[in-house]
Amino acid sequence: MNRSEKAALQLRAVAVLRTLKRTRTYDELAAETGLAANDLNRYVNGHVLPGADRARAVVDGVGRDLLVSELERRIRTDSEGYVDNTAVVSDPSLLGLVPPVARETLGFEPPEVVLTAATDGITLATEMAGQFGARVAYAKKTRETAVEEFFEARARLDSGIELAYYLPASALEAGDRVLVVDDLIRSGETQELLLDVAGQAGTSVCGVFALFAAGEEGLDRVRDRVDAPVGALASV
Structure with a gap:
């Protein structure tokens, strides 16, 4: 991984954490990610970037898992198989998690x-x-x-x-x-x-x-x- 790729990954991790933080306290986010609340505070507020390994774990690990879990929780399917995803596509905070996770997942x-x-x-x-x-x-x-x-x-x-x-x-x-x-x-x-x-x-x-x-x-x-x-x- 070259310097620019590392920086892009770190910034994607910060984007994931900032979106998660909109609906969570630092303690709640720490419990879900396994990262210390003080470290999360510094990442979210831009004081420091997470290291490459930690950034990848956030984007392609816990961030993806949390996002998929939330997406599946909100989807509704009726008896004929029609899908209602209104609770997903109408929530900018949730959709804000998608781009960095999607890019890391699909490449x-x-x-x-x-x-x-x-x-x-x-x-x-x-x-x-x-x-x-x-x-x-x-x-x-x-x-x-x-x-x-x-x-x-x-x-x-x-x-x-x-x-x-x-x-x-x-x-x-x-x-x-x-x-x-x-x-x-x-x-x-x-x-x-x-x-x-x-x-x-x-x-x-x-x-x-x-x-x-x-x-x-x-x-x-x-x-x-x-x-x-x-x-x-x-x-x-």
């Missing part, structure tokens, strides 16, 4: 653009973009009246319904490094359409990420389409 390159589908993916995409200093682009199922040029992707779903997404052409530039994110991967059909949009723009996809995966079918379908890390933090 994708920092994106220049975070691409998602309206509407549930927007809050997650905004958090991811803020973490990496990237732009946000979100495709919609309808065209914007004042926009003249679009990237358009459409497909007939297994259910027989035709799904289409539109993205203003100005939102992506050829050569952009794009991270595709969404709240949920089920069949992979939505992600395929977003990848189609990214391909039309001549971008380079650096990863595909979701908070939840409903089984492996969607993940496998997306992996067949892209040569980049693909994954989700939790399963439903």
